[in-house]
Amino acid sequence: xAKLELRRVVKxxxxxxxxxxxxxxxxxxxxxxxxxxxxxxxxxxxxxxxxLEPIEDGEIFLDGxxxxxxxxxxxxxxGRIGMVFQNFNxxxxxxxxxxxxLAPRRVRGLSRAQLQPEIENLFExxxxxxxxxxxxxxxxxxxxxxxxxxxxxxxxxxxxxxxxITSALDPxxxxxxxxxxxxxxxxxxxxxxxxHEMGFARQAADKVCFLKDGRIIEEGPPSALFDTPQMDExxxxxxxxxx
Amino acid sequence: xxxxxxxxxxxxxxxxxxQRRRSSLIAAASTLIVxxxxxxxxxxxxxxxxVQKSFFNGAVLAKSFxxxxxxxxxxxxxxxxxxxxxxxxxxxxxxxxDAKSPALFPLRIFGAAFTDVFRGVPVILTVYxxxxxxxxxxxPRPWNSPYIWGSLALILTYSAYVAEIFRAGIDSVHHSQxxxxxxxxxxxRQVMRDVxxxxxxxxxxxxxxxxxxxxxxxxxxxxxxxxxxIFRQAGVFKSLLANFTPYVGAAIIFLIVTIPATRxxxxxxxxxxxxxx
Numbered sequence: 346x347a348k349l350e351l352r353r354v355v356k357x358x359x360x361x362x363x364x365x366x367x368x369x370x371x372x373x374x375x376x377x378x379x380x381x382x383x384x385x386x387x388x389x390x391x392x393x394x395x396x397l398e399p400i401e402d403g404e405i406f407l408d409g410x411x412x413x414x415x416x417x418x419x420x421x422x423x424g425r426i427g428m429v430f431q432n433f434n435x436x437x438x439x440x441x442x443x444x445x446x447l448a449p450r451r452v453r454g455l456s457r458a459q460l461q462p463e464i465e466n467l468f469e470x471x472x473x474x475x476x477x478x479x480x481x482x483x484x485x486x487x488x489x490x491x492x493x494x495x496x497x498x499x500x501x502x503x504x505x506x507x508x509x510i511t512s513a514l515d516p517x518x519x520x521x522x523x524x525x526x527x528x529x530x531x532x533x534x535x536x537x538x539x540x541h542e543m544g545f546a547r548q549a550a551d552k553v554c555f556l557k558d559g560r561i562i563e564e565g566p567p568s569a570l571f572d573t574p575q576m577d578e579x580x581x582x583x584x585x586x587x588x
Numbered sequence: 589x590x591x592x593x594x595x596x597x598x599x600x601x602x603x604x605x606x607q608r609r610r611s612s613l614i615a616a617a618s619t620l621i622v623x624x625x626x627x628x629x630x631x632x633x634x635x636x637x638x639v640q641k642s643f644f645n646g647a648v649l650a651k652s653f654x655x656x657x658x659x660x661x662x663x664x665x666x667x668x669x670x671x672x673x674x675x676x677x678x679x680x681x682x683x684x685x686d687a688k689s690p691a692l693f694p695l696r697i698f699g700a701a702f703t704d705v706f707r708g709v710p711v712i713l714t715v716y717x718x719x720x721x722x723x724x725x726x727x728p729r730p731w732n733s734p735y736i737w738g739s740l741a742l743i744l745t746y747s748a749y750v751a752e753i754f755r756a757g758i759d760s761v762h763h764s765q766x767x768x769x770x771x772x773x774x775x776x777r778q779v780m781r782d783v784x785x786x787x788x789x790x791x792x793x794x795x796x797x798x799x800x801x802x803x804x805x806x807x808x809x810x811x812x813x814x815x816x817x818i819f820r821q822a823g824v825f826k827s828l829l830a831n832f833t834p835y836v837g838a839a840i841i842f843l844i845v846t847i848p849a850t851r852x853x854x855x856x857x858x859x860x861x862x863x864x865x
Contacts, residue, residue, distance in 0.1 A: 395771050424773030434768035438786045447782055448772035493768075500773055 346409045348373040348535045349394070349504055354403035354413075356386075356393050356559075363389045365559035366403070371504070371552075374533045376526075378546035378567075381556035381582065387539035388431075390556075391506045394537065395428045407504070424452055427497030428506040431513050433489040435481040435496070441468070442477040445496045452500065460499075467495045471525055487518030494525055505529065507538040523549075543586050547571050555579045641831075648833040652825040656837050659821035663807045666739055666817070670807070671800060673743045678750030685755060688776070699751070706748035712809050715741040719813035734814035742810070746803055753795045757788035794860060797853035801846050818842075 347370040356364040364386045371377050379387040392398045394405060396412065396419035405413040412422045436444050445464050449455055468477050471491045481489055490510055497505060507526070511519040523545050529536065530549060540546055546553050547567045554564040555578070563570060563579045571587075574580050597605065630636060684692070685699035706714065718741040723732035730736075761784050769779040811820035818838045825834035 392767075397767055397770060419770075420773050420775055423771055426771075428768075428771040430764065430768060430771075432764060434764045436765065436769070436783055436787075438790065448769075448774055451775075451778050451782065452773045497772065 347371055347406075348375075348408065349537070350404075350406040350409075351390075351394070352404045352406070354390070354393060354405060355401045356389055356398060357401050363559050364393065364400070367556075367559070367561055369554065369561065369564075371535060371537055373535050375551045376530050376536045376538065376549060377552045377554065378550040379537065379539045379554050379556055380541070380543065380546060380586070385556040386559040387556055388508050391428065391508050391537065391539055394504075395426050395506055396422055397428075420452070424448075424500050425502055426504045426506060427500060427502035429490070429493050429497055429508065429510050431509040433481070433486070433493045433513070435489055435493055437481050440478050440480055441473065441484065441492045441495075444481070444492060445499045448496070449499050464495070464499055467498055470528070471495055472521075485518060486514045487521045490514065490522050491525055494522075494529075504535045504537070507536065507540070509539050509541060511540070511542055541586075543571070543583075555582060557582070643832045643836055645831055645833040648825075648829055648831045649837050652822070652829070652834040653837050655825070656818055656821055656834060656841060659816060659818040660838075660841050662815055662817040663804070666735065666742070666807045666810060666815070667804055670739050670742050670746070671803060673739075674746045674750055674799075674803070675796075677743060677747040679754055681747055681751035682754035682758065683780070685751070686758060702744075703748040703751055706745045707752070709745075711742070711745050711806055712812065714745050715809050715813060717741075718744070719810070734810065738810035738813050738815065742803065742806060746799060746806075750796065750799055753792050753799065754788065756795075757792035758784055760791050761787045791860070794853050794857035797849065797856060801849050801853065804846060804849070805842065 349369075349371040351367055351369040354364050354367040355362065367386075367390060369377070379390065381387055389398060393400050393413075399415070400413055403413070404411050407422065407425065435441075436447070439447065442464065445467070446457060446460050449460050449464075450457065465474070465477065468474050471494065473488065473491055473495065476484060476488055476492070481492070484492065493510075494505075511522050514522065519542070523542065526536070526538070526545075527549060538546075538550075550567050552564060553567045553570045554561045555570065555574075555576075556562065557578050563574060563576045570579065571583065574583055633639075681699045681702055684695040685703070687693075687695050687699075715738055719734050719738045722737045722740075723734070726732075765783055765787070766779055769783040770776075774782070808817060808819040811817050811823075816824070818841060822834040822838040826832055
């Protein structure tokens with residue numbers, strides 16, 4: 346049984362079908378990269394897994410139990426699945442530390458003092474020890490995105506979703522954020538990324554899925570998908586993306 | 589570059605300095621012309637002497653001013669207890685109007701009706717209807733006070749406006765903040781309280797400052813149902829002394845309070861615009 350299983354997931358916005366029957370297995374500790382043009386459905390798929398968007402059809406299983414049952418309380422599931430967004434979405438009225446503490450305090454019911462060592466530890470691990478007291482607008486893009494990752498990790502999620510988290514960054518800041526992902530992979534975190542970083546996907550992913558028009562056209566280990574793509578759409582996309 | 593001759597200024601800085609001097613000169617000259625025109629032309633109007641005597645009478649002003657200041661304390665008092673009540677009620681109405689749970693549907697309807705009614709009726713009418721109507725029920729003594737019911741009329745009217753401003757503030761917080769907060773496992777309530785509201789309230793501080801200034805002035809409407817606040821006190825002096833100067837005195841007292849407040853609101857507004865850029 347895979348950690349995360351998607352079965353024939355369909356998501357529509359009005360008449361537009363954004364995810365059109367997506368099947369995907371993510372094993373525990375795997376890093377899966379979703380690639381494809383903007384509008385292929387990568388971000389929407391991640392939002393569906395996190396239950397930010399209800400799905401029209403299909404099922405999503407976390408540890409074998411269906412989390413996509415209509416009417417299920419999404420709160421308990423979201424605590425187990427962390428998500429990081431393209432534009433960081435830090436809370437601007439809170440310091441980095443307060444950003445990371447809010448959810449564990451409210452949802453896990455812990456006090457600041459109880460959380461302090463654990464969260465400070467996270468900040469230290471990601472090179473942010475001296476930034477905990479800063480507000481988001483006092484941080485660089487790369488620092489903000491790392492704080493956003495710390496904030497998600499503070500809920501001790503079992504799976505992490507990353508929605509094009511380096512797309513809003515200056516090129517010289519991309520590396521520091523990707524390093525964080527490698528560190529998480531080392532620690533055995535299960536991760537699903539929507540990404541445009543082909544080099545990173547090739548180097549770090551266990552599995553790469555190419556999406557087009559709301560379907561997974563082709564999937565496989567990065568070496569196979571990047572070096573010997575089978576489908577014409579994949580070839581066309583890669584020849585453009587790797588130019 | 590050629591900085592030496594003009595005291596270390598670059599070519600561009602020299603040019604800008606010259607432009608600034610030019611602008612100040614023009615501004616000073618045009619202000620002077622307007623002032624001279626006012627001082628020379630207005631007294632040439634045929635009725636000026638009469639107006640001066642009945643509106644700008646120094647002796648009358650000196651005589652009435654201390655009592656006007658005294659009466660203004662009543663305005664401040666009514667303002668002081670109305671403003672917090674308005675803030676609380678306005679926020680509650682705003683939240684009621686955005687309530688999503690079906691059990692709270694009556695609250696939504698009520699919120700909408702409330703804002704429609706109290707924004708739609710002139711303040712003075714609300715003051716009359718509530719200020720005369722409710723004591724007309726024959727309530728016993730402290731409960732027939734116009735202070736209570738007049739204040740209530742102001743609170744209801746202003747809450748309707750303040751609620752709409754709070755709602756605009758809630759809408760101004762980007763929906764990605766909601767997504768981020770929900771994705772962390774927070775409940776809708778926690779998202780509103782910890783993430784959306786603090787940002788929303790901060791965004792609307794300048795607009796709410798303007799409501800406070802408006803309220804400060806509208807407190808005077810209570811004079812129509814009884815309390816001898818500053819406007820009413822000025823009226824008493826007008827009848828007593830057959831002179832309008834006390835009204836000018838009252839206006840001066842209002843301005844002493846409202847001008848700094850208005851400047852401060854403008855400053856907050858400008859700062860916010862700068863931050864958004």
